[in-house]
Amino acid sequence: MDVLDAVTASVVFRLSVALGVGALIGLERERSGSAGFFAGSRTFPLVALLGGLLNGFFPELLPVGFAALAVIVGVAYAGKVAFEDDIGSTTAVAALLVFVYGAMATGSENGTVLAVVLGIFTTSVLAAKPWMHSFAEGIDDRELTDILKFLLVAPAVFLLVPNRELDALYGLNPRFVWLMVVLVSGISLGAYLLRKYLGAERGIALSGVLGGMASSTATSVSLSGRARREESLMGLYAFAISLASMAMFPRVLIEVAVVSPSILIDVAVPVGAMTVVGTVLAFVVLRGRDKEAIQIQASNPFRIRTAVVFGVIFAVVLVVSREGARAFGESGVYATAFVSGLADADAIAISLSRLAESGEIPVGTATLGVVIGVVSNTLVKFGIAAVVGGRELGKKVGFVLVTTSAVGIAVAVVV
Template sequence: MDVADPVALFVALGIGALIGLEREQSESAGSFAGVRTFPLVALLGGVVQLFFPDLLGVVLALYLVLVAIGYASKVVLEGDIGMSTAVAAVLTFVYGAMATHSGDGLVLSVVFGTVTAALLAIKEPAHAFADRIGRDDLRDALTFLILALVVLPLLPDEELDVLLGLNPRFVWLMVVFVSGLSFLGYVLTKVLGPEKGIGLTGLFGGFVSSTATVMAMAEQARHNPELTPVASVAAAIASITMFPRALILVAVVNPSLALSLAVPLLAMTAVGVVLAAFVIRRLRADGTPTVDLENPFRLGPALAFGAFFAVILVLLETLNPIFGEAGVYGTAIVSGLADVNAITLSLGRLALEDEISRSVAETGVVLAVVINSIVKMGIARIGGSAEMGRLVMGVLGTSALVGVVIVVLR
C-alpha cells in the first residue's frame, strides 16, 4: 500500500464527517443517517475503490438499495419526503471512492465534498432566495445563459468590413460581461433582501444600475423628505460604485491600462467612501430607503447596449485619425452623458491595439466618469431636492474633482 493511501482514507473520513456533522446539526437526517454513518459510508467507498476496485459497481448498487430502503422507512415513519439526506449519502460514498482514486480524485473529492456540505447548510437562505426570484427573473437568467453560452461561441471572431471593421464576438462578449456584472449585483440584492442598510443599498444598487439607483433615491427623497439624508448617501454610494466598476471593465480588456487607471479611480473611490462614511455617522434620520430594481439583463436593453457600444467604438476609430485627442475626448464627453461602460470598454480596446496612447485613454475614461457624475448630481438635485443635491454633490463632486486633479498633475 502506498504511503499516500492512508492519507486518502483519512481524507475520505473527514469528508464524511463534515457532511454528517452538518446533517446532524441541521436535524434534517432524522433516523436516516448522522454524524457516525456518513464517515463510515465515505470510508466504505474509499476502501472498496482502493482494495477492490472491480467490485465498486456491485457495492455501490447494494448501497443504493440500502439507501432506498432507509429513505422509504424515513418517509413512512417520519412523513418526511425530503431527498437531500439520501442524495448526500450517495454522494458521500462517491466522494470516498474518489479520494482513493488515482489522479485528481483526492482534490476533487475535497472540493465537491465541501461544496456539498455548504449547499446542505444554506437550506433556509437558499429557499428564501428562491422565494424572492420571480418567474420573469428566471426567464431572464436563462436568456442570459443562452446568449452567453450558445450565441456567443457561434459569432465570428474576426473584424468584418460589413460591420465597419467591428468584431461581432468581441462586441457581444462585452455585452455579456457588462450584463453579467449587473446581474450579479441584482442577485446579491435578492439574497440580502430589502433591508440592507444604507451602504449596501447603494453598493449593490450601483452595480446593477447606478443611474437607476440615483433616480429611485431621488424619488423617495422627494416623496419622503425625512429620508433625504439616507437616500442621498445611498445615491452617492451608488454613484461611487461607478469608479471601481469602470476599473473592472478596463481590466478585462486591457490590464496594463487598468494599472494606470487604478490611481485616479481608486483615489476617487477612497475619497467618496470616506466622505459617505462621515455623512452616515452624522445621520439622525430613521429608516433605510429601498430600491425596487428590475432585472438588469433583458434582451432589449442588452441589444441596445451592444448597439451603443458598437457606435462608440466606430466613432472613436473614425474620429481619432481625423481630430486626434479632441475627437476621443469629445466622444468621451458625449458617451459619459448616457453611459460609462461603452466608452470605458472602447478606450481600453483602442489603447490595447495602440490606436490611441495610454494617457489619452486614461484621460478619456476619467473624463467620461466625471461627466456621468455631473449628470447624477443633476438627477439628485432636480429629481430629488436641494438638500439631496448638496449632499450628493459634496460626496460625488469632491471625488470627481480628485480624479481630475490626479489626471492633470500626471
C-alpha cells in the same frame, strides 16, 4: 523507492481529502440534528472513504459499491418515514453525494479539487436550511414569475443571437452585448433580493459594491433605473452607485500589479487618492438621505427595458471607442485612453501597463493615461446616473464622482 513513496503520499493525501469532505458534511448533519437513522459524523466519513478506496484500487467495483450504498440508504430512509413520519430526503441524498465525492477525490488531481469545492458547497447548502426556507416562504407569486422570466429569457436570447461580429451592427458581437444586458438584469434582481432580505440600507449598498466588482457600468445603469422609480431612496442609490464606481479602482490596481509591478506605486498614488476621497464623499451623500425611506416597499426587480437601454448605450460607446482609437492612433495615448475608458477602464489599464513595462512609453505617460482612462469611465457613471436616474440623482452622484475624478487628475499630474 522515492517514486513509490511519492505515489503512496499522493494516495494517502487523496484519501485524506475524501475523509475530510465526508467529515465536514457529517458534522453538519450531526449538528443540525438531521443525521437520522444511519448517517452522522461517523458514517459520512466512512462512506466517503468507501468511495475513495473503491475508485482508487477497485474501480470495476465502484458501480456495485454505489448500488449497495443506495440500497442501504433506501432501507434507512424507509425506516425513517415509517417510524418518524418524516419524508425529508436531504440526508439520504447527501450520503450518496459523499460517496461520489470520495470517488472523485481519488480519481484525479482535478477530481480532488472539485471534490473539495463541491463538498464545501454542499455543506453550505445544508447549513443554509433556515435561510432558504425563509427565503422560499417570503417569495410571492409575482416575484417567482419575475425570477422565472429572467431565467428563461436570458439563456434563450443568448442562444439565438449570433456569436460573431456583424458588419450591419458596425462590427459588434450581438452575443457579447446581450451578455451585458443579462448582467444588468441579474444585478437588478440581485439588488432587489438583497434589499428584501437584508434590509434596504444593507442590501442596496452591498449590491453596489458587489456589482461594481463585476461591472460598475452595468451596476450604475441598473441602480439608476431603480432610483428613478423610487425617488425617496435617491440618496441610498446615489451612495450605492458611488460605491460601485469606487470598486472599480482596486480592480484596476490589481491588473496593473499583474502586468507591470514596476509602475504600480506610480498608479496607486492617484488611484488610491480617488478611492479614499470617493468613498468619503459617498458616505457624505448617504448621511443626507431620508432615513424613513427604507420602509418603502421595493418594486418589480426585472426591468428588461432598463437592461435593453444599457445594451444600446454600451454598444454605441463600444463603437465610438473603437473608432476613436483608430482615428487617434497609438501615438495619441491620452486621447486613446479617454475614448477607450468610456467603454472599459480595464482594457486601457492593461494595455498602457504593458507598454510601460516594455519601455515603449514612459512610466509617467502610462500612469497619467491609466488615470485618464479611469476618470473617463468614472464620468460615464455620472452621465448614466443623470440620464437614466434623473437630474436629482445626477447631482448627488456627480458631487462624488466629478470631485473624485478631479482629485485623481490633479494628483497624477503633480506626481
